[in-house]
Amino acid sequence: MAAMEQQEVHERAGGRRRGPSKGDLREQAILRTARGLLADKPLERITVDDLVSGAGISRPTFYFYFASKQAVFEALLDPVGDAIMDVADSWLTSPGGSREELHASLAGLAALWSAHGPLLKVVLREDATGALLECRDRMLGRLAANATARIDRDRAAGLAPDGPPAADLGALMVRLLTQALSDAIGPSGTDPVPPGLLDTLTVVVGRSIYGRTPSDPAPAG
Amino acid sequence: MAAMEQQEVHERAGGRRRGPSKGDLREQAILRTARGLLADKPLERITVDDLVSGAGISRPTFYFYFASKQAVFEALLDPVGDAIMDVADSWLTSPGGSREELHASLAGLAALWSAHGPLLKVVLREDATGALLECRDRMLGRLAANATARIDRDRAAGLAPDGPPAADLGALMVRLLTQALSDAIGPSGTDPVPPGLLDTLTVVVGRSIYGRTPSDPAPAG
DNA sequence: GATAAACTCAACTGTGTGTTGAGTATTCCC
DNA sequence: GGGAATACTCAACACACAGTTGAGTTTATC
Known part of the structure; x- marks a missing residue:
């Protein structure tokens, strides 16, 4: 219960209460250490002691700045989550249903995975x-919602054939993309995304949404 | 290092060395307890103490039968891995490229996820x-290899258009299927796979492999 | 220069994994 | 049936890691 109180204090102003700077440096040092360690080993193998010794502080000092190990990675993830939202929105608002445009959108996603691989895998x-789970659901939800809207729009415009409910198809595409990208960057999360994968994903997403097989309805209009 | 020796003893005959039965009951009790607990909580929240008290033994007795908590789940997974291999092979050897046949194959996979959800998620x-990682790679590898062979065959027969390298496409389909099924059965791994998902997956896999968009080559033959 | 808030830590608690060392039961061979 | 090997069992450790306590020092503010 004492833990609760302390966490609430932290929550109140997103980490520390206020104040100019002295401890800001330590907070930054913790975040920097976390980011660095993440390139070497997965989250579950990073201990609080790693962060503590990396930042040159003691254990309780760490807990003064963050409520838990997880909280550090949540803080690290915040800006990345925003970037994902941007990609999602730009995909929705981009113009037509061309292959190039789809490819470009996927490349935008892939760039995020290249830049923040370990974090996105977590x-x-x-x-x-x-909070990590909430963040994930928010990210995936936004991506899926926009994909769904996109599919609905293109179906209404006769660009895409009917098929499974747009929401199901959209959610599935999002899962496919995120999973494929996470796999591609390897266990450490630092490998580059191979260009061939982007081509394959473009074809698969393109065919799944816009493609036809003999048993699919013919194009409208 | 003492741990090493003990583990090797275990490995030598897949668990215990031999002998008729007395301790076989305990080993079964541990496995049964593990399977039961898995329905309630995820692997990482199951402790050795849970297994120990569930099976009515002491801690060291547990370690006599299994080298670690993980080893228990590896043992549990063995037969499931075999079942996956069977599904993979039956998909490869099934006849044509019809939608019904694809749907049936996917239903076979889905049945496995319904029956062994928590384990497959792990x-x-x-x-x-x-060993868990090896098992996963073996399963996914076999599925992907068979999917790849299938795609190659159907392309050669003119049933499927050209597109991404068959190996890339096959691996992606496998990832899509396993991920979608794991998601569908929920966090506990015990939800039923909704029938709509099977339909959606059938369409997506069908279109990805056999489908055409305006920019894909026309069907051969 | 006193008061409060920001900051720091040595030493602790708690929970989990895996081990040690010393046994008891079972089997197998004579 | 006696004796040695093998199967099995456990109380009591050792150790790693997360998170806490309680008491202290610095820094900002009036």
């Missing part, structure tokens, strides 16, 4: 909890 | 290690 993991 | 997790 948040997509099945056993995420707390 | 093995597909990114942070699997040791």
Whole structure:
């Protein structure tokens, strides 16, 4: 319960209460250490002691700045989540249904995975909890909602054939993309996304949404 | 290092060395307890103490039968892995490229996920290690190899258009299927797979492999 | 220069994994 | 049936990691 109180204090002003700077440096040092360690080993193998010794502080000092190890990675993830939202929105608002445009959108996603691989892998993991889980659901939800809207729009315009409910198809495409990108960057999360993968994803997403097989209805208009 | 020795003893005959039965009951009790607990909570929240008290033994007795908590779940997974291999092979050897046949194959996979959901989720997790990781790679590899062979065959027969390298496409389809099924059965891994998902997956896989968009080549023959 | 808020830590608690060392039961061979 | 090997069992450790306590020092503010 004492833990609760302390966490609430932290929540109140997103980490520390206020104040100019002295401890800001330490907070930054913790975040920097976390980011660095993440390139070497997965989240579950990073201990509070790693962060503590990396930042040159003691254990309780760490807990003064962050409520838990997870909270550090949540803080790290915040700006990345925003970037994902931007990609999602730009995909929705981009013009036509051309292959090039789809390819470009996927490249935007891939760039995020290249830049923040380890972090994105963490948040997509099945056993995420707390704020990490919320963040994931928000990210995936926004991506899926925009994909769904896109599919509906293109179906209404006769660009895409009917098929599964747009929401199901959209959610599936999002899962496919995020999973494929996470796989591509390897266990450490630092490999580059191979260009061939982008081509394959473009074809698969393109065919799934716009493609026809003999048993699909013919194009409208 | 003492741990090493004990583990090797275990490995030598897949668990215990031999002998008739007395301890076989305990081993079964541990496995049964593990399977039961898995329906309630995820692997990482199951402790050795849970298994120990569930099976009515002491801690060291547990370690006599299994080298670690992970080893228990590896043992549980063995037969499931075999079943996956069967599904993979039956998909490869099934006849034509009809939608019904694809749907039936996917239903076979889905049945496995319904029956062994929690276990399959564990093995597909990114942070699997040791034998669990090997098992996963073997399963996914076999599925992907068979999907690839299937795509090659159907392309050669003029049933499927050209497109991304068959191996890339096959691997992506496998990832899509396993991920979608894992998602569908929920966090606990015990929800039923909704029938609508099977339809959607059938369409997506069908279109990805056999479908055409205006920019894809026309059907051969 | 006193008061409060920001900051720091040595030493602790708690929970989990895996081990040690010393046994008891079972089997197998004579 | 006696004796040695093998199967099995456990109380009591050792250790790693998360998170806490309680008491202290610095820094900003009036």
